Amino acid sequence: MIPLAVPNLNGNEAAYLQDCITSTFVSTVGPFVNDFEERIAALSGTSTAAVLCSGTTALHLALEGLGIGEGDLVMVPSLTFIASANSVSHARADVWLVDVGASDWMLDTARARAAIESQTDAHPDGRLHRASGKILRAIMPVMVMGAVPDFDGLIALAKEFGLRVIVDAAAAIGTTYGAQVPLGATGVDAVCYSFNGNKTVTCGGGGAVAAQDEALIARIKHLSSTGRVGANYDHDIVAYNYRMTNLQAAVGMAQLERLEDFLAAKKSIRDAYANFAANSAVLSAFPEPPHGQNGHWFSGFWYTGDTPEIGAKFRAHMKAAGIDLRPFWKPLHLQTPYLDAWAEPMPVTGDLWERIFPLPCSTHIPDADKATVLAAAAAFWDNHGARA
Structure with a gap:
């Protein structure tokens, strides 16, 4: 894995x-x-x-x-x-x-x-x-x-x-x-x-x-x-x-001592996944706000299409390919300890969280592993008509 x-x-x-x-x-x-x-x-x-x-x-x-x-x-x-x-x-x-x-x-x-x-x-x-x-x-x-x-x-x-x-x-x-x-x-x-x-x-x-x-x-x-x-x-x-x-x-x-190298590696990984998403009509890179130097802790892409239930199929596909892809954070307003918390309407969070796919992003991920991740992702999205 x-x-x-x-x-x-x-x-x-x-x-x-x-x-x-x-x-x-x-x-x-x-x-x-x-x-x-x-x-x-x-x-x-x-x-x-x-x-x-x-x-x-x-x-x-x-x-x-x-x-x-x-x-x-x-x-x-x-x-x-x-x-x-x-x-x-x-x-x-x-x-x-x-x-x-x-x-x-x-x-x-x-x-x-x-x-x-x-x-x-x-x-x-x-x-x-x-x-x-x-x-x-x-x-x-x-x-x-x-x-x-x-x-x-x-x-x-x-x-x-x-x-x-x-x-x-x-x-x-x-x-x-x-x-x-x-x-x-x-x-x-x-x-x-x-x-x-x-x-x-x-x-x-x-x-x-x-x-x-x-x-x-x-x-x-x-x-x-x-x-x-x-x-x-x-x-x-x-x-x-x-x-x-x-x-x-x-x-x-x-x-x-290696912080700058780590941050550079994280950005390189982010760019690889962003480039992959750029070739899809229904995928997008994680946001890149223009306010400063992003740390790119986790990278991947998110689904922008009309059938969000496809996310579960993609996660299962990646797991079967030996790639760790988990659901993103379940929002706080859906968590048992905070069901009764004061909460405003959640139109963005409610729709977004299951569409997010954080992909492997270790700072020293081997090139071969990165290629495996991208190939497995391409196999799925190509079969679902989402790739150019």
């Missing part, structure tokens, strides 16, 4: 892990942790960052660090991995689900603005949602596939209504906005990354929060390290053990 995404561990990962073992710094204290935090901050255009055990915990602590919790609402696009919503729930707040834009698959600011204007009133801490009595405190744009949203538009929306902006940049490490503006320098409150095994840069698992507000990062670090005060066993709050280990950070540092 040709997998969807596997980590590229052909650099200094083994050597740096051996350094951890030799030094015995294998837990949450060690030089690689400090170095990784500094590197993430530099990539993000911020003075500081906190590295954590997962992308979900990064989002959670960004929210909690900003004082968002019980009685609050966070606006989240429905087309995202469930971790985005779960982080809000972990912070004891509630999600308000909105649709995405048809052109970029990210939070639709026009629909968000319309919902806020029609359903909320001014409040000192944000916006009072009349139907629930909860306070809308933040929006959480998701950088789908590592694509870059219109940050100016998002920040304008947030400022207009007194909201925070926490960016789910789980798959967007190394991306920039506009004329190469780092994500953390766009004016958002926090940028949150994931370093899961299938991400462009992996630590095996892990996450990070980057922010311009050093007090926020200090609070996140305190929350992530059991709320410990001083060298003794004194703790001043109910907190969490969400820290990244030196072992994870060692892998991350080795990965970042």
Whole structure:
């Protein structure tokens, strides 16, 4: 089976892990942790960052660090991995689900603005949602596939209504906005990354929060390290053990040494699938928003025709050909934990999600495997009259 995404561990990962073992710094204290935090901050255009055990915990602590919790609402696009919503729930707040834009698959600011204007009133801490009595405190744009949203538009929306902006940049490490503006320098409150095994840069698992507000990062670090005060066993709050280990950070540092190569490989893969789709009347490449440098975490194409049920047949065909092709994220408004969440109409997300086909995109995918993927795809779509 040709997998969807596997980590590229052909650099200094083994050597740096051996350094951890030799030094015995294998837990949450060690030089690689400090170095990784500094590197993430530099990539993000911020003075500081906190590295954590997962992308979900990064989002959670960004929210909690900003004082968002019980009685609050966070606006989240429905087309995202469930971790985005779960982080809000972990912070004891509630999600308000909105649709995405048809052109970029990210939070639709026009629909968000319309919902806020029609359903909320001014409040000192944000916006009072009349139907629930909860306070809308933040929006959480998701950088789908590592694509870059219109940050100016998002920040304008947030400022207009007194909201925070926490960016789910789980798959967007190394991306920039506009004329190469780092994500953390766009004016958002926090940028949150994931370093899961299938991400462009992996630590095996892990996450990070980057922010311009050093007090926020200090609070996140305190929350992530059991709320410990001083060298003794004194703790001043109910907190969490969400820290990244030196072992994870060692892998991350080795990965970042090859970040530009990884991003170039991801773009090459994206171009191959986009070229394939360009020869079809019913397929299209994933969106390429014009707002900045896209990370192309996952690539593939999506079906634009009139019989979306063909997607299940295509997935079955690719599986039979030995290619890992899974359904894309099931939207949040269809997920059991969020069936009763506040949600706006979902005309785009509802129609789109089953049409999306993420194809194998490991940064070191062999040319032969890429050719196998494209040949199998061509065999299917040629037989279904969809190829020129």
